[in-house]
Amino acid sequence: xxxxxxxxxxxxxxxxxxxxxxxxxxxxxxxxxxxxxxxxxxxxxxxxxxxxxxxxxxxxxxxxxxxxxxxxxxxxxxxxxxxxxxxxxxxxxxxxxxxxxxxxxxxxxxxxxxxxxxxxxxxxxxxxxxxxxxxxxxxxxxxxxxxxxxxxxxxxx
Amino acid sequence: xxxxxxxxxxxxxxxxxxxxxxxxxxxxxxxxxxxxxxxxxxxxxxxxxxxxxxxxxxxxxxxxxxxxxxxxxxxxxxxxxxxxxxxxxxxxxxxxxxxxxxxxxxxxxxxxxxxxxxxxxxxxxxxxxxxxxxxxxxxxxxxxxxxxxxxxxxxx
Numbered sequence: 001x002x003x004x005x006x007x008x009x010x011x012x013x014x015x016x017x018x019x020x021x022x023x024x025x026x027x028x029x030x031x032x033x034x035x036x037x038x039x040x041x042x043x044x045x046x047x048x049x050x051x052x053x054x055x056x057x058x059x060x061x062x063x064x065x066x067x068x069x070x071x072x073x074x075x076x077x078x079x080x081x082x083x084x085x086x087x088x089x090x091x092x093x094x095x096x097x098x099x100x101x102x103x104x105x106x107x108x109x110x111x112x113x114x115x116x117x118x119x120x121x122x123x124x125x126x127x128x129x130x131x132x133x134x135x136x137x138x139x140x141x142x143x144x145x146x147x148x149x150x151x152x153x154x155x156x157x
Numbered sequence: 158x159x160x161x162x163x164x165x166x167x168x169x170x171x172x173x174x175x176x177x178x179x180x181x182x183x184x185x186x187x188x189x190x191x192x193x194x195x196x197x198x199x200x201x202x203x204x205x206x207x208x209x210x211x212x213x214x215x216x217x218x219x220x221x222x223x224x225x226x227x228x229x230x231x232x233x234x235x236x237x238x239x240x241x242x243x244x245x246x247x248x249x250x251x252x253x254x255x256x257x258x259x260x261x262x263x264x265x266x267x268x269x270x271x272x273x274x275x276x277x278x279x280x281x282x283x284x285x286x287x288x289x290x291x292x293x294x295x296x297x298x299x300x301x302x303x304x305x306x307x308x309x310x311x312x313x
Binding site for chain 2: 030033034036037038039040042044054055062063064065068074091092093094095096097098099100101127153
């Protein structure tokens with residue numbers, strides 16, 4: 001007997017669709033706090049005066065930082081609710097990320113982050129019934145230029 | 158700042174200068190605040206136990222950010238990071254604090270990498286690397302890869 005799949009029709013229909021769009025500003029202080037939390041003393045991320053004299057002309061964000069709060073890099077709440085409704089396990093782990101960088105992101109940039117539901121797979125692992133959810137987010141700058149694309153994997157078990 | 162690395166300086170097998178890191182409970186609090194990831198998995202003993210990981214674990218995204226530093230330190234301001242990816246495979250447990258500033262004795266993590274491919278494409282000098290975070294036992298808990306464009310001496 002096969003156990004019923006957690007990937008319901010309602011979830012299937014969402015694959016490929018946009019889950020969330022958020023617009024936010026990348027702030028100088030947020031960049032500095034993020035760089036300090038990594039322990040990265042690079043003056044491009046820490047010293048506005050230094051950074052303003054480089055080709056970036058403003059404080060640069062470390063790779064992957066897209067401003068605080070970083071809700072755009074999380075598992076969409078809307079999707080999580082649907083998953084739980086479908087009977088998905090509720091323990092959540094971050095599985096990994098792929099970044100593709102196109103344009104530098106720095107202080108003052110206004111980003112529009114659009115998150116698409118990329119896919120979902122169900123597997124039996126040592127953790128039991130496990131779901132792998134992938135989301136793809138594009139970060140577009142105020143001038144309409146694509147700055148960053150990220151593909152994140154979340155694990156529910 | 159280290160001196161600029163050029164495309165001509167690297168070959169397949171060239172090692173990226175390793176970057177040591179010490180994860181501490183204090184650092185995880187700082188990371189939570191700076192990254193906005195307030196999952197109790199990273200600071201609450203009981204919650205982490207209930208999640209089945211035993212104790213609070215290091216944020217995957219923090220290890221990813223360390224790998225970002227490994228690469229950007231290496232390629233310098235003239236280099237360009239094009240792709241970075243990693244998988245959070247193994248759990249890492251932070252050192253606890255001895256004093257407000259000083260961690261207890263324990264593990265040191267190393268961010269490492271090596272060149273796997275170099276080629277020219279679309280006028281760019283591209284270098285692919287495998288990268289990883291290694292724990293104190295030498296296990297690669299966070300394997301990944303990076304693609305960078307390096308400056309060339311020929312154009313100087």
